[in-house]
Amino acid sequence: MNTLYVVGLGPGKEEFLTGQARKALEQSQVLCGYTVYVDLVAPLFPEKETYTSPMKKELDRCRWAMETAQSGKDVALVCSGDAGVYGMAGLLLQLSPQYPGVEIEVVAGVTAALSGGAVLGAPLGHDFCVISLSDLLTPWEMIEKRLRCAAWGDFCLCLYNPCSHKRADYLAKACDILLAEGKSPDTVCGWVRNIGRDGQSAQVLSLKELRDAKLDMFTTVFIGSSTTQEISGRMVTPRGYEKKCEW
Amino acid sequence: MNTLYVVGLGPGKEEFLTGQARKALEQSQVLCGYTVYVDLVAPLFPEKETYTSPMKKELDRCRWAMETAQSGKDVALVCSGDAGVYGMAGLLLQLSPQYPGVEIEVVAGVTAALSGGAVLGAPLGHDFCVISLSDLLTPWEMIEKRLRCAAWGDFCLCLYNPCSHKRADYLAKACDILLAEGKSPDTVCGWVRNIGRDGQSAQVLSLKELRDAKLDMFTTVFIGSSTTQEISGRMVTPRGYEKKCEW
Known part of the structure; x- marks a missing residue:
């Protein structure tokens, strides 16, 4: 065989x-x-x-x-x-x-949620959702519903295919949905472009800044939960040890 | 430094x-x-x-x-x-x-959602959530809320820490929540134990069977979306190419 x-x-x-x-x-x-x-x-x-x-x-x-x-x-x-x-x-x-x-x-291989996460710090250190914003194979209504559910559950999100030439405004639309469902405009977010390739770049920014960021299809986007923090320029979602341990 | x-x-x-x-x-x-x-x-x-x-x-x-x-x-x-x-x-x-x-x-490294997914087939081939059922650091109410949101969004789920000695019934509780929120009892699910180690084992089964499965803390659990299928014994969540391509 x-x-x-x-x-x-x-x-x-x-x-x-x-x-x-x-x-x-x-x-x-x-x-x-x-x-x-x-x-x-x-x-x-x-x-x-x-x-x-x-x-x-x-x-x-x-x-x-x-x-x-x-x-x-x-x-x-x-x-x-x-x-x-x-x-x-x-x-x-x-x-x-x-x-x-x-x-x-x-x-199996290291998907962008993990490799990009390592570049930013530890954005997916607690429960998270992975959603693709590409509507080539998925109706936009389904994507929108999943974004709403991710916001209701206060999940961290990792967004694949956040935009392309034809879908230049999809990331802004997604951010608007998350904001409308209660995510704070100050939610800690990040993006990584060309992960693990020449010209890799990354930024930690707020959800309201992400909404207006001009990204491309080579970028992976991370949106924090309500507990995600920026620590020394890194994006970190605590697991919660600080609540149980002598700090 | x-x-x-x-x-x-x-x-x-x-x-x-x-x-x-x-x-x-x-x-x-x-x-x-x-x-x-x-x-x-x-x-x-x-x-x-x-x-x-x-x-x-x-x-x-x-x-x-x-x-x-x-x-x-x-x-x-x-x-x-x-x-x-x-x-x-x-x-x-x-x-x-x-x-x-x-x-x-x-x-970064290959997390159990990916390594276990490869053993089962392609359970996380479309949007998915990763949730830990351990309530050592997370209130159970938060875990329950996230399970509900994952069900509403028809996400695939990967569950970490599905049970332990002290939390023997947590997986059954989680399945009951998903069933109550509308997931079909026939949803295709799977589990993998000792991923990538000696004695690795795995099973594809329905959500109603998973509810009564006796698993342990060395196991990672996968719960399909409404589109997840069992194909020749593997667990597969289609991306959706079959809707757009000459099949």
Whole structure:
């Protein structure tokens, strides 16, 4: 039986790969994925066959990977961040009944909520929600509902795909919803751009400042709970030890 | 200036370390943390000084790490999973103003939501919440409120610390809340025990079965959204490509 590894690469540079991910790439004869992600790891394995496809061609890419595995090769389909969180693992598993004889192995990676969180400090140190603001595959009404529920629950939020050229005002709309549902305009927030890549940048700012920030699709956004603090320029959501311990 | 690395180890075995985490451990003169986690990595660095402390001694451990860094050593405080998600990064950053001259570097790791998700398939393939059921540091009323909000938003959920000896019925209580707030008893759920360690086990089951499952504190629980499916024994939350693509 041939194996199709679906591999989370982490945020970018080689240092964020796990040993398990590196081993899966080594054991594969073919590396495939979205062009940008394959380009991140192909230089580590210059002898390997690669297959890249552009954004919005996810189904084609997954079918190609399945067919190639079925034809007798071990294949690694690479994803940035984690393989499962907004990654290709789900789509491959949905397709899997159509491709008997292919064993799918999911290899987790450090998703942007974690890698970006580490850059900012510890924004997700207590219960949190991860929401994508992209409405390509999800009705905006659903996204809006989830934002409201996240605000009601006083969760920390991590927002993926906060904006794009076509959705330039989505982050502002999301902030307006959170503000309308009771989040304080002074809530501690942060963003990280190009996590783990050249030109990484980050900022800690308030929710009212975030509302008017001009960000892009390479940015991950963090919105605190009511307990989140800015400490020496870092964004920190306490677990609550200070309530129980001699401080 | 001395560096205190707070390092997410991933779920357990060496293969889940990122290159960045390994490098931080290599560069440290002292490895410290909860006994179980130090034991996972100390064998990789037999020459290094170690300091371990038991559970519920988090503040002492962090103070020891800060003092040791301030005294002139580079220190790695290790956490299982990620350094930030219910990890020690937040507590260290809260203490940091008391320890000038110590540079805290947060090193992200693969948290159980991701590593356990990979074992089950792709349970967190769309928007999700992470909630700890431990009420040691969080009032149960807050946990209950967040469970309700997660149900209203039709999020996937990942539950940390689903139960312990003293909290044997917490998972059942949580499931009852989700059921009362409208989640179907047939919602696809899953659990993974001892993720990435010897004796790893996992099961996909319904929410009504999960309610009566006897789990322990080494288990991470996943509860699907209304779109989560069981496909060939795996737990999969579709991103939604099937709605937009020629299937």
